[in-house]
Amino acid sequence: MTATPAHTALWPAPHARGAVDATVHVPGSKSVTNRALVLASLASEPGWLRRPLRSRDTLLMAGALRALGVGIEETVSSSSSPAGAGTPTGPGEAWRVIPSTLHGPATVDVGNAGTVMRFLPPVATLADGPVRFDGDPRAYERPLHGVIDALRALGARIDDESRGALPLTVHGGGGLDGGPVEIDASSSSQFVSALLLSAPRFNQGVEVRHTGSSLPSMPHIRMTVDMLRAVGAQVDTPESGGEPNVWRVTPGALLGRDLTIEPDLSNAQPFLAAALVTAGTVVIPDWPERTTQPGDRLREIFTEMGGSCELTERGLEFTGSGAVHGIDVDLGEVGELTPGIAAVAALADSPSTLRGVAHLRLHETDRLAALTKEINELGGDVTETADGLHIRPRRLHGGIFHTYDDHRMATAGAILGLAVDGVQIENVATTAKTLPDFPELWAGMLGN
Known part of the structure; x- marks a missing residue:
């Protein structure tokens, strides 16, 4: 029997059965x-x-x-x-x-x-x-x-x-x-x-x-x-x-x-999002007190969306409150965070507007078009704007989430899968671009 090629295989995104409680060592930036x-x-x-x-x-x-x-x-x-x-x-x-x-x-x-x-x-x-x-x-x-x-x-x-x-x-x-x-x-x-x-x-x-x-x-x-x-x-x-x-x-x-090398703070995003979405707690060791990495903005953005965080001796401790709020935010300086934020916004209790990211149409894929199509095919309500996305939360359902050979699309799909049963990620192996062993890290966080 011929094995299914990694790029076409479907990965069942794990569904969270409760609040996550994990320490995740994120690889270098x-x-x-x-x-x-x-x-x-x-x-x-x-x-x-x-x-x-x-x-x-x-x-x-x-x-x-x-x-x-x-x-x-x-x-x-x-x-x-x-x-x-x-x-x-x-x-x-x-x-x-x-x-x-x-x-x-x-x-x-x-x-x-x-x-x-x-x-x-x-x-x-x-x-x-x-x-x-x-x-x-x-x-x-x-x-x-x-x-x-x-x-x-x-x-x-x-x-x-x-x-x-x-x-x-x-x-x-x-x-x-x-x-x-x-x-x-x-x-x-x-x-x-x-x-x-x-x-x-x-x-x-x-x-x-x-x-x-x-x-x-x-x-x-x-x-x-x-x-x-x-x-x-x-x-x-x-x-x-x-x-x-x-x-x-x-x-x-x-x-x-x-x-x-500092941990890759943008790659910490899906794990912090997991805490936010499941009302759990995730610790990211070695989070720097001062950094130029765009991912450091997650502390501010995900706090506004319903979480809380603290830098301790253990690292960054992030905790979800049980509620996920929509956000109106300019992501022009931190565009790479858009896919993960869009995924969280699709699970929020109010609409979101993500602005300042027209340049994402020229990234690994046209991320604005890809996010709109894939979230909507799971039952979402996302529309493209001239420079971003408008997201109105809807009850989502399972389905195939395509990645377009884009690592951040794959992790965005995994975030959705925490709250939506039956999400299958096409080509999760694309995460190896910047986050090797993502499926294993994700399963470990969930205790699987």
Whole structure:
């Protein structure tokens, strides 16, 4: 008998029979891990990444950097710090990153990872030789023009047959002049981060001026800036007294650092939602007191929707009250949280309006259309707006919840399944993009 392929298999989303009470150790942040890999690869000395996320997106990033000549050694030990490297941070995996002269020819598989397809073309300009970028079919549809056009303006040679998208080849010349450049990053803040991350290695650094309207996901740009500064880069930003929508990075050497990766707070969302939906309690260990991760907004948003939370020695303790309230919220800076919030809103006691997320139409899938279709097919009442969703709660029923190869669609379906019997998730394996072993973590939380 032939096994059903993982991408078409249906996963019966577990139905909660009572309040959850669990501690969930969420793996490391994808956004931090992939930025740290790039910065460590461009440093002037080796560095360590502690507790990095091992997922499809981060393994694609590591594989791409190896193809360009970077050494990345993976170790698992009882102490995640080697002798002499300071206080051990506990058991776990560590990656030692050993920079090297970047070279081509090389081929990079970006999968459907926005960070890989956007952060690495600037790195490839520093390589000596051609670097070809390719990926999943959906990756061909995701915007890349901001990075391509900016790199050309800064002196790079790129062949993309005028698509402004994958596949493409960067003809690395061993360096890039850099300097001032204007881009429209309104479709993705990653266009800005991509240029900033490699800028210390450009001959003139870079001055990035955003010329578009709104700039989504600003916390991710702040994350990029903070991480650049942590490895010795000089960065001027609008928040530090610079011009609005202008970021400047001075050329200079980057330090090899010993960095422990924070838990991925956006991936904590489904587990916090479980506490909210079931009137239970979930603890997420190692939740940072200060962070640039967008997922930190969940404390505020899910509290407004009916929960309560506290940072303790155990971590973030989140408890549902037994009631789930609708919300009117602008998610422009934290768009990746939209699918999970939409799922909770569909189970609320009053309508919700989620605003400021028109750019989600260009993510792993058109998330606004996908959420509308899938929730409505379970009996919901969701309508798309120009920049978001309006959700009127209705009594939902079981059915197949399609994921469109989008990890956050899969976890949104799992949230609905807690309260709605008979929900089946198509291709739950797509969660491996950023949250490996999600089905096992979910079952463990429920005591299954």
